[in-house]
Amino acid sequence: MTTTDKNALSRQAPWRVELRKAKKNRERAEIPRVRMNEQDAARRSRNKEEVNLGLTPAQAMQEAVRCLDCPNPSCMEGCPVGVQIPTFIKYIEAGRFPEAAGTLKETNALPAVCGRVCPQERQCEARCIHLKMKKEAVAIGYLERFAADHERESGQISVPKTAPSNGIRVAVAGSGPAGLSFAGDMARMGYEVTVFEALHRIGGVLRYGIPEFRLPKRIVDMEIDILRQMGVRFIPNCIVGKTLSREDLLAEGFRGIFVAGGAGLPNFMGIPGENLLGVMSSNEYLTRVNLMEADDPESDTPVWRGKNVAVIGGGNTAMDSVRTARRLGAERAVIVYRRSEAEMPARLEEVKHAREEGIEFLTLHNPIEYLGDEKGRVRGMRLQKMCLGEPDASGRRRPEPIEGAIETLDTDEVIVSVGVSPNPLIPTAFKGLQLSERGCILVEESTLRSSLGEVYAGGDIVRGGATVILAMGDGRRAARAMNAAWRAEP
Amino acid sequence: MHRILSKERFSSRVVKLEVEAPLIARARKAGHFVIVKTGEKGERIPLTIAGADTQRGSITLVVQAVGTSTEKICALKEGDEITDLAGPLGQATHIEKVGTVLCAGGGVGVAPLMPIVEAMQQAGNRVIVVLAARTRELILLEEPMRAFSDEVILMTEDGSYGEKGLVTQGVENVIRREKVDLCVTIGPAVMMKFVAALTKRYEIPTIASLNTIMVDATGMCGACRVTVGGKTRFVCVDGPEFDAHQVDFNEMLLRLKGYDNDR
Numbered sequence: 134m135t136t137t138d139k140n141a142l143s144r145q146a147p148w149r150v151e152l153r154k155a156k157k158n159r160e161r162a163e164i165p166r167v168r169m170n171e172q173d174a175a176r177r178s179r180n181k182e183e184v185n186l187g188l189t190p191a192q193a194m195q196e197a198v199r200c201l202d203c204p205n206p207s208c209m210e211g212c213p214v215g216v217q218i219p220t221f222i223k224y225i226e227a228g229r230f231p232e233a234a235g236t237l238k239e240t241n242a243l244p245a246v247c248g249r250v251c252p253q254e255r256q257c258e259a260r261c262i263h264l265k266m267k268k269e270a271v272a273i274g275y276l277e278r279f280a281a282d283h284e285r286e287s288g289q290i291s292v293p294k295t296a297p298s299n300g301i302r303v304a305v306a307g308s309g310p311a312g313l314s315f316a317g318d319m320a321r322m323g324y325e326v327t328v329f330e331a332l333h334r335i336g337g338v339l340r341y342g343i344p345e346f347r348l349p350k351r352i353v354d355m356e357i358d359i360l361r362q363m364g365v366r367f368i369p370n371c372i373v374g375k376t377l378s379r380e381d382l383l384a385e386g387f388r389g390i391f392v393a394g395g396a397g398l399p400n401f402m403g404i405p406g407e408n409l410l411g412v413m414s415s416n417e418y419l420t421r422v423n424l425m426e427a428d429d430p431e432s433d434t435p436v437w438r439g440k441n442v443a444v445i446g447g448g449n450t451a452m453d454s455v456r457t458a459r460r461l462g463a464e465r466a467v468i469v470y471r472r473s474e475a476e477m478p479a480r481l482e483e484v485k486h487a488r489e490e491g492i493e494f495l496t497l498h499n500p501i502e503y504l505g506d507e508k509g510r511v512r513g514m515r516l517q518k519m520c521l522g523e524p525d526a527s528g529r530r531r532p533e534p535i536e537g538a539i540e541t542l543d544t545d546e547v548i549v550s551v552g553v554s555p556n557p558l559i560p561t562a563f564k565g566l567q568l569s570e571r572g573c574i575l576v577e578e579s580t581l582r583s584s585l586g587e588v589y590a591g592g593d594i595v596r597g598g599a600t601v602i603l604a605m606g607d608g609r610r611a612a613r614a615m616n617a618a619w620r621a622e623p
Numbered sequence: 624m625h626r627i628l629s630k631e632r633f634s635s636r637v638v639k640l641e642v643e644a645p646l647i648a649r650a651r652k653a654g655h656f657v658i659v660k661t662g663e664k665g666e667r668i669p670l671t672i673a674g675a676d677t678q679r680g681s682i683t684l685v686v687q688a689v690g691t692s693t694e695k696i697c698a699l700k701e702g703d704e705i706t707d708l709a710g711p712l713g714q715a716t717h718i719e720k721v722g723t724v725l726c727a728g729g730g731v732g733v734a735p736l737m738p739i740v741e742a743m744q745q746a747g748n749r750v751i752v753v754l755a756a757r758t759r760e761l762i763l764l765e766e767p768m769r770a771f772s773d774e775v776i777l778m779t780e781d782g783s784y785g786e787k788g789l790v791t792q793g794v795e796n797v798i799r800r801e802k803v804d805l806c807v808t809i810g811p812a813v814m815m816k817f818v819a820a821l822t823k824r825y826e827i828p829t830i831a832s833l834n835t836i837m838v839d840a841t842g843m844c845g846a847c848r849v850t851v852g853g854k855t856r857f858v859c860v861d862g863p864e865f866d867a868h869q870v871d872f873n874e875m876l877l878r879l880k881g882y883d884n885d886r
Contacts, residue, residue, distance in 0.1 A: 331841045333660060333667075333707040341839070370709040372841065376646050397842040401855060408848060408855065408874055410881045417844035425838065426664065433666035433691050434838075435882040509877040556842050557860055 136215040136240050140206065143220045149202065152223055158201050166269035167196040171486075178459050178490035181345045181428065185249070185278075190230070193279040197226035199263070200271045207260040208273060213606025214247075214314070216240050218257055222276055231291065234284035237277060238293050242317030243310065243356045243605065245285065246339060248278025249348050251602045252480050285355055292362045296323035303615070304329065304387040306373035306559060309337020310601040311393035311592030313360060314608030320363040322616055327387070328365060331372040331558075334424060337395055338601070341424035342416075344453050346460065347483075350423075374562030379588070389587050389615050392563075392574060393608065396593035397556025401549055402445075406503030411437055411511040415444070415454040415550035422457055439546025441465045443514065445500055446550035447477035452487050454548045459490055466492050469542070471499035471519050476529040497521075498540070499532065503547060513543045555594050563588065573597050580614035581607055589615055625705040628681055634760050636688045637731055638697045639673070645680030647672075647710050653718065653738035654832065654864055657682070657710030658840045659696060665706060666692045669837045669847075671735030671809070671863065672711060685734030685763065712840050713863045716830070720747040722804035725797055725827075726772070727818050729755040729790050729810030733763045735832060736809045741771045743807075749773050751797055755790035755810070759783040791817050798825050805830070808867060812879060816872035823868045831867035833858050836881060849875050 134142075143149065170186040171177075177184055188196065200222040208218045217236050224233035237244040253259075253274035261270035284290055301324050305312045308330040316326045334340050336353045361367065371377060373392070382390055399414030401407050418436070421427040427436035442458040444451050447470035459466045468487070470477060473496050477484060488494070495516075502515040518538035521530035555573045560566060567575040567584035574583055574590040581589045591607025593599060624643075631639040647657060656671040674683035688697040699705070716739050724743045728736040733754055744750045750771070755778040756762045762784055768775050777785025778793040786793065790810070797803060798821075806829040808818040815831040822829040835847040835858045842860035849856055852869035856862065 331709065332839060333709070341843075370707050371646070372709060372712070375711055376650060376709070378650070395843075398857065398860075399843070399845045401845070401848075403855070408850060408878065410877065414845040417838055417846045420838050420844050425666070429664065432664045433662070433695075509880075558841055 136217050137209055140209065140217040140220050143217070144202065144204070148227065149223050152227055153202050156198060161199050161201055162263065162266055162268055164195065164199050166199070167192050167272050167275065169275055174489035177346065178456075181460055183349050184346050184486055187282050188275055188279045190283070193225050193276055194228060196272050196276060197222045200226070201262055203262055207262065208257040208271075211256040211258075211260040213256070213602050214240050214609050216257075216277070218273055221280060222271070222273070225276055225280060230280060230283045231287070231289065233280035235291055237280055238291070240609070241605070242314045242360065242608075244277055245281035245352045245356060246310070246348060247602055247605070248274055248281055249352070250343060252600060254481060256602065285352075290355075290359065292359055293317070293321055295321050295363050298325060298364075299323040301325065301619070302327065302385075302387045303389045303391065304373070304382050305391045305393060307331075307337055307393035307395055307592070307594075308335045308367060309393060309395050309592060309604065310339060311395075311604035311608040312337065312391065313357070314605035315391045315393065315591070315612045316365045316608075317360055317363065318609055318612035319616070320360065320365050322612070326365045328367050329371040329373050329377065330367065330369045332424065333369050335367050335369060341420045342450070342453070344419065344423055344457050346456065347453065372558065374559040379563050379585070383587070388619070389589065391608070391611055391615070392559050392583070392588060392590040392594060393592045393604070394556045394559045394594045396553035396598050397558070398554040399549070400552045400554060402500070402551060404500060404502055406505060406511065406514075407549070409503050409505040409511040410509050411439065411545060412503055412547040412549065413437070415446070415450045415548050416553065418454055418548045419450070419457065422461070428461060436461065437546050438462050439544070441544050442546045442548065443467045443469050443542060443544040444548045444550055445469050446552075447472065447479055448550060448552075449479045449483055451550035452479045452483040454550055455492050456487055456490060458546070458548065459492060463546075467495050467542070467544075468492060469495045469498050469500060469516065471497065471532040472529060473497055473521060495542070497532070499534070501539070504541075511544065511547055513541055514547065516540045516542055553593070553598050555597055559594070571597060579610075580618070581611040582614060582618070625708040627699055627701055627703050627705065628679065630699070630701045633685070633763055636697070637761070637763065638686055639734070640684045640686065640696070640699070641676075641679075641681045642684060642705060642708065643680060644682045644708055647708070648675040648677050648680050648682050651675050651682065651711035652715035653742040654713065654716030654735075655711035656713050656735075656863060657684070657708055658712065658837070659684070659705060660707035661692065661695045661699065662706055665695065667707075667838055667840065668692045669712070669834060669840055669859070671832060671834065673734035673737050683734075685731050687731040709840075712859060714861070716742065716807075716864060718742045718746050723749045723751065723802060725751050725753065725794060725803045725806045727753045727755070727790050727794050727806060727808040727810070729814040730761070731763065732810030732814075732832070733768075736807065737764055737767060737771075739807055740768060744771050751803075752776065753778060753790055753793035753797065755779070755793065755814070757781065789817075790814055791821050794818060795821060798822070798827065803827050806867075812872060812876050815867060816876070819867035819870065819872065829867040830864050831870060832863045833865060833870070833875065834863065835875065836879065849878070
């Protein structure tokens with residue numbers, strides 16, 4: 134049964150029919166969308182606590198009333214993991230919060246994470262019926278977060294049921310969102326899952342990439358703990374392709390391998406001065422702060438604390454970096470982006486939050502050279518002013534240099550956040566694995582199976598650089614496909 | 624998990640540790656490195672593997688106390704555990720029979736040179752080793768080097784042992800004396816810079832193993848980037864060994880200082 138069918142079935146339940154009848158759709162649509170409670174901007178830009186504070190039960194129940202419980206919920210089509218959106222929302226409306234959380238966990242191994250970092254405005258909420266009525270979408274993301282948080286805070290966390298063990302061992306390379314989602318689904322189906330992580334902590338990008346103020350690490354720990362309770366084994370400090378080869382894994386009795394090694398190799402622009410001291414990738418900067426906790430005086434890992442920090446790029450990682458710099462004491466923190474704000478790939482919420490925290494935006498500017506002092510430290514950059522031309526392959530208007538329009542910007546730290554290339558470790562270590570020109574693992578689209586039969590792959594190692602939820606969707610699809618392939622075999 | 628099976632003190636600041644790591648011992652080859660982190664709040668630092676014993680399931684690390692993290696590692700005792708250890712990382716040394724290989728090591732760089740010397744000799748090369756240190760006490764691994772090479776030349780800056788002089792003098796003496804087909808150098812960056820400059824004059828292909836600052840060491844952060852032949856390369860996944868004549872050592876020396884005053 135698909136999750137859409139499940140939602141339809143639950144929709145027939147008497148309690149839900151009653152609930153629908155309790156209020157007219159017009160009344161539901163008249164309720165204004167809830168506003169997220171937030172930590173004050175001046176205060177939060179000096180601490181690392183979470184910016185969004187979540188909804189109260191009353192706010193959540195009120196927001197849940199807004200959902201019309203459509204017979205054909207288009208929101209679900211916008212969800213890469215197929216969450217039964219109306220079902221969990223109606224449980225919230227009915228005040229049955231644990232069941233709302235349980236519904237989420239049927240399809241989503243990390244609801245508390247997704248409720249915080251998914252770009253809902255481009256997925257489920259972009260398809261909400263309210264938009265067709267010129268109203269704001271139901272705050273599906275806030276409600277997801279509410280249900281998951283309420284369960285955690287109640288202390289009565291339900292562990293999803295797993296099928297009896299079938300004794301089949303599967304290995305996962307990488308413990309980021311794709312790997313965790315795959316592990317959860319396979320464990321649920323009765324497989325014996327072992328997740329290998331190259332770093333010393335579990336969570337992949339959720340650990341090293343997304344900052345505490347957007348995704349508290351205790352939430353990541355809690356979601357991982359649920360997977361542990363479902364029987365998933367986690368082995369840190371083990372680099373698949375290096376510590377253990379593909380052959381080692383097969384010899385150990387693993388029947389399938391899901392490769393979710395994530396994006397690696399930060400892109401640099403290849404301009405003069407990029408290797409000056411104080412110029413670094415956002416991956417380095419965020420890893421130092423998030424994974425290594427360099428902001429903690431007890432930590433042995435150092436980090437630059439510029440007073441005048443420039444971050445190059447307009448994506449979510451750029452926003453995470455610039456907002457982190459502010460929290461580490463930057464008096465001035467600037468986003469330098471070559472297109473205009475309309476083309477920025479970052480979530481609107483992140484841009485809004487950044488602006489509230491005093492981040493400056495220098496759009497239509499592109500660095501062409503970094504300037505150093507006598508000690509080799511960055512002290513400024515030369516910027517080419519840009520204008521927008523015709524749309525390019527991405528559908529966004531192409532930035533073009535305005536001849537002769539060069540400016541300089543003083544800075545004592547530069548964080549380059551202009552995308553990543555796939556991690557080369559596994560692609561080069563697994564002989565016979567077919568790769569794209571960019572070095573991404575090539576997979577069959579519907580099954581995510583690679584050219585090596587027992588190896589499946591998903592997330593950024595396949596996509597090159599996407600979102601947490603797309604990676605999680607890949608994990609689910611690969612789990613379903615691997616299970617189906619083995620069921621078909623004698 | 625990663626217990627210290629034995630510890631030997633080479634000098635006041637240099638120790639040799641044999642660490643339990645059966646999977647790494649099995650997978651490692653000459654040239655590989657590991658990431659070591661001591662304590663929950665420890666730093667991740669790269670150390671090139673100096674040897675392995677697959678029977679005992681252990682690897683050997685030679686560590687010089689030069690900063691917070693290396694001091695913590697050197698303070699560990701037999702029976703202690705290393706909190707986190709991961710590897711083997713990097714590309715293995717390309718080993719083939721080329722004729723005469725001159726291996727020049729300085730400081731604790733002598734330790735990771737050991738497996739390369741061994742592998743080069745086993746591949747059928749004539750192997751000459753130049754070991755250099757400030758003073759006699761700091762000359763490492765002389766005996767095992769003798770066992771796996773055709774000749775060992777010792778250089779000390781104060782003349783307390785072997786010949787008086789720098790590693791480059793030892794290297795140049797050999798080059799003047801006989802045909803050298805390949806030079807491999809591991810040591811402090813400034814030493815490798817001068818060895819590279821010397822062998823370039825004599826047009827002898829030279830490999831240097833670089834030890835830069837790293838964080839994840841799996842190709843993710845770019846902290847370790849160096850310029851080789853005008854291109855940016857990542858030491859953790861593209862290296863640690865590169866054509867020494869192409870490496871921008873001045874930039875590397877500068878980048879090694881990136882965190883000296885930024886605590």
